[in-house]
Amino acid sequence: MKLAEVQNRVSVRKPVFMKTGATQKLLAFASLILLVVFFSLSSENFLRFDNVIGIMLSTAVIGVLALGSTFVIITGGIDLSVGTVMTFASVMTGVVITFWGLPIPLGIAGGILTGALCGFISGWLVAKMNIPPFIATLGMMMVTKGLSLVVSGTKPIYFNDTPAFSKIAMGTVFKVPFAVFIFFGLAIIASIVLSKTIIGRYNFALGSNEEATRLSGVNVTFWKILIYVITGAFAGIAGIMMASRLNSAQPALGSGYELEAIAAVVIGGTSLSGGQGSILGTVIGALIMSVLTNGLRILSVPQEWQVVIVGLVVIGAVYADILRRRKK
Amino acid sequence: MSQILVSMDGITKQFPGVLALDQCRFELRAGEVHALVGENGAGKSTMMKILTGVYTKDAGRIVYKGKEVEIAHTKAAQNLGIGIIHQELQLMPDLTIAQNIFIGREPRTKFPLFLDDNELNGRTQALFEQMNLKLDPRTLVSELTVAKQQMVEIAKALSFKSEVLIMDEPTAALTNAEIDELFRMITQLREQGVGIVYISHRMEELKRITDRITVMRDGCYVDTVRTDEATIDAIISMMVGRQIYSTSKPSIDGSGQQTKVLEVQRLSRGNAVKDVSFHLNKGEIVGFAGLMGAGRTEVARAIFGADPIDSGEILVNGKSVSIKGPNDAVRCGIGYLSEDRKQFGLLVDMDVKTNISIASYRSFRNPFGWMKQAKMERNAEAHVASLKIKTPNVDQKVKFLSGGNQQKVVIGKWLTRDCQILMIDEPTRGIDVGAKSEIYKLLDELVQQGKSIIMISSELPEILRMSHRIIVMCEGRITGELSSAEATQEAIMKFATMRVEEEAK
Known part of the structure; x- marks a missing residue:
């Protein structure tokens, strides 16, 4: 092959949507459409307005967790603590508002700060102390799970004195709950952070080749910690949404949510080995999970089988990712 | 003769248990391609790692453009204008070419958190034009051949205004056509006055591209010769030296039983x-x-x-x-x-x-x-x-x-x-x-x-x-x-x- 040809072959521009992980994203998007078409043909109830809103609402909390998890997973790390950090943040919001009687905005700030602080500790353990992310965040998961119970005295904290609190997630515009707007709003912000800012650039750089990034003079420790803080802050927001929706902080809830969030991220084409991924993919992944659960329920598939099917979908999605990589 | 860019003299480096470099020297002029050769473990890499601040020397002095310098870390070398292209390329495959070249120095918009990708790609394009390189700055590095990735590394080094460029086995993974392309680039850089240290084991390449050759053996400096005056055999014998080893050859049981x-x-x-x-x-x-x-x-x-x-x-x-x-x-x-x-x-x-x-x-x-x-x-x-x-x-x-x-x-x-x-x-x-x-x-x-x-x-x-x-x-x-x-x-x-x-x- 002549050199000129090689050069031509290399410089041919691909359309933008074909870039990073596009095949997987496309695959995920096609699967989502396919699922929606299938369920709407199988049951007339599926596309009814309330049901669609129901799907969106059930996506919102897991979705926000998944948005946050996307950041850490793109660095090639993992955060197993987001589920229980979410719970801990909701409990802390309850403490600020119900126990201390402070105004709602302070409660919100308290919840987000709690999440960010947990993220900071995880990030510090990973980036500074060199503890593997799996272990550091597994520890954080247990610590926050325990702390939620300790702080709340193992009992739910209700927001009965502050009825406005439940409006955060459950207030509506055109019958659409705020939680849905929050989810999509955060998705847009996360997407901008990831594609347009220095944080996003270093996020991908870290996941792609950490050593090369370090040798290029980037303060790898700082950026890594910051990314865990972002993930934690998203978990904090999810905690507030959860508390608002249930009108209470439930200290025993939350374990297992992190795995559903990770599943949504992975279905959306973000690679667990780092360097590749997108927020759009995560949104689609989260929607696939809730469409699947909702649709199966409408078709009266027993709940235990729903779980089995979702599990198979996760495995299938990861396998598709591996196949795609192998072709490269 | 052109200006002396780098002069390393009396360089000694001790590692636990081994004397890696013993009173070594090396000199690089502007606009020359200077080969550094020797067997595995002769000390070439250690020498270059000292020049680029990866290791610090125990003794000796480095003079850069007439001034004695201490190169304590890699950033210091970068600031002086000494760039290195490692044999193992140090790129981020999931980022684009431009993002790789300016990693750590990204142009920002008025809001410091936000990146200015137009500026980024524009500056990369300008760099490529200066280098006569036809590459799209927006291409992902993972889509490039190894040869093109190497060009990206060279571009990255040059973007630091490097006047010294060290290439460690640059042709190891290249095809012949790609090597021609690399040599075209090296020739061009030489004309622009860049001094190039070329580490390679391939004798016929040295003949093609280098001006001078410095030979090292067992952590010691052997000699520096002009390429056009040296034969490949002479260089090889300098590399292996005339050491006498116990020649007790193994007793072959030539009993004819060759199963x-x-x-x-x-x-x-x-x-x-x-x-x-x-x-x-x-x-x-x-x-x-x-x-x-x-x-x-x-x-x-x-x-x-x-x-x-x-x-x-x-x-x-x-x-x-x-x-x-x-x-x-x-x-x-x-x-x-x-x-x-x-x-x-x-x-x-x-x-x-x-x-x-x-x-x-x-x-x-x-x-x-x-x-x-x-x-x-x-x-x-x-x-x-x-x-x-x-x-x-x-x-x-x-x-x-x-x-x-x-x-x-x-x-x-x-x-x-x-x-x-x-x-x-x-x-x-x-x-x-x-x-x-x-x-x-x-x-x-x-x-x-x-x-x-x-x-x-x-x-x-x-x-x-x-x-x-x-x-x-x-x-x-x-x-x-x-x-x-x-x-x-x-x-x-x-x-x-x-x-x-x-x-x-």
């Missing part, structure tokens, strides 16, 4: 192993010589089934065998001793007894899966005695043994498994001089007992001393075979630096 125990036919695996055919006789040591990355370890791993092969046939005792994994190889009586004993050869936190038995557990357990401790112990003790392993007892943890004794434990492991063919990768790496001769004696004894050995070694004296036959590899191919009678260091080096022309693709 082929292993025969490899047309073995290929990607770019690492290309069309390799050879055989190994009973009671013979075949030495595999070559430079780093020549594909010797890859051949051994392919035979052992550690890496999947693309094509080729392996015959053991005349019978074709299918080796899909190490367990198949071991069943055929082939053992592999990795160059990295601690990582791949030993369970360093476990005792001598366990390590010797680990590959043969089947013969040390009863039908219920219980381990026969006493039998394991007896076997281990027998090997400790016969291999003269220095250990207080067989319950000693392997990590407390010396390198030489660790190597013997690995050998004991494969002998327990009754392997007839041993492939030993760098048998004396990390082993001190006294223990080396013990290992040599042991290998001699093993072949006298009828074992057959493939010995991979980067140390030419070791190859010359031990091997009945020597096979030399370069870039995945066998480039020569020498009998122990005709082998010299010069002859081996000649084959080891011989590129086989790629057939037109």
Whole structure:
């Protein structure tokens, strides 16, 4: 092959949507459409307005967790603590508002700060102390799970004195709950952070080749910690949404949510080995999970089988990712 | 003559146990391509790592553009305008070309958090135009060929306004057409007054592209010569030196009993192993010589089934065998001793007894899966005695043994498994001089007992001393075979630096 040809072959521009992980994203998007078409043909109830809103609402909390998890997973790390950090943040919001009687905005700030602080500790353990992310965040998961119970005295904290609190997630515009707007709003912000800012650039750089990034003079420790803080802050927001929706902080809830969030991220084409991924993919992944659960329920598939099917979908999605990589 | 850019003098560097550099010097002028050559371990890389701030020197001085400088870290070298292109490219495959070049120095918009990608791509484009390079800054690096990735690294180095560019084996992974392209770039940079340090093992390339050649050997400076005045043979003999090594060649049992125990036919695996055919006789040591990355370890791993092969046939005792994994190889009586004993050869936190038995557990357990401790112990003790392993007892943890004794434990492991063919990768790496001769004696004894050995070694004296036959590899191919009678260091080096022309693709 002549050199000129090689050069031509290399410089041919691909359309933008074909870039990073596009095949997987496309695959995920096609699967989502396919699922929606299938369920709407199988049951007339599926596309009814309330049901669609129901799907969106059930996506919102897991979705926000998944948005946050996307950041850490793109660095090639993992955060197993987001589920229980979410719970801990909701409990802390309850403490600020119900126990201390402070105004709602302070409660919100308290919840987000709690999440960010947990993220900071995880990030510090990973980036500074060199503890593997799996272990550091597994520890954080247990610590926050325990702390939620300790702080709340193992009992739910209700927001009965502050009825406005439940409006955060459950207030509506055109019958659409705020939680849905929050989810999509955060998705847009996360997407901008990831594609347009220095944080996003270093996020991908870290996941792609950490050593090369370090040798290029980037303060790898700082950026890594910051990314865990972002993930934690998203978990904090999810905690507030959860508390608002249930009108209470439930200290025993939350374990297992992190795995559903990770599943949504992975279905959306973000690679667990780092360097590749997108927020759009995560949104689609989260929607696939809730469409699947909702649709199966409408078709009266027993709940235990729903779980089995979702599990198979996760495995299938990861396998598709591996196949795609192998072709490269 | 043009301005002297870099002058390194009296550079000394001590590592624990080794004097890596002893009073070395090197000089680079603006607008010259200066080759730095020497065998593996001669000190080339250490020298360049000192120049780029990866290591700090223990003694000596570096003068850069007439001023004495201290280069304490990599950033300092970068600021001076000294760039290096490592053999292992340091790029982020998931980012675009432009993002890679400006990593850590991204142009921002008015809001400092936000990136200015137009500026980023524009500046990269300008850089490429200056370099006469046709690349789209927005292409992902993972979509580029290795050659193009190297161009990106060069562009990155130049974007720091580098006046000194160090290239470590830049052509190792390139095709001939790509090498032409690289040389065009180097010539262009030379005309612009950049000083280039060119580290390579390939003699004919040095002739093509370099102006001067500095030879290093065993951490010492040998000489600097003008390329047009030196012959390849002269350079090679400077590289290997005229050291006298014990020439006690192994006593070949030329008893005519040449049974082929292993025969490899047309073995290929990607770019690492290309069309390799050879055989190994009973009671013979075949030495595999070559430079780093020549594909010797890859051949051994392919035979052992550690890496999947693309094509080729392996015959053991005349019978074709299918080796899909190490367990198949071991069943055929082939053992592999990795160059990295601690990582791949030993369970360093476990005792001598366990390590010797680990590959043969089947013969040390009863039908219920219980381990026969006493039998394991007896076997281990027998090997400790016969291999003269220095250990207080067989319950000693392997990590407390010396390198030489660790190597013997690995050998004991494969002998327990009754392997007839041993492939030993760098048998004396990390082993001190006294223990080396013990290992040599042991290998001699093993072949006298009828074992057959493939010995991979980067140390030419070791190859010359031990091997009945020597096979030399370069870039995945066998480039020569020498009998122990005709082998010299010069002859081996000649084959080891011989590129086989790629057939037109």
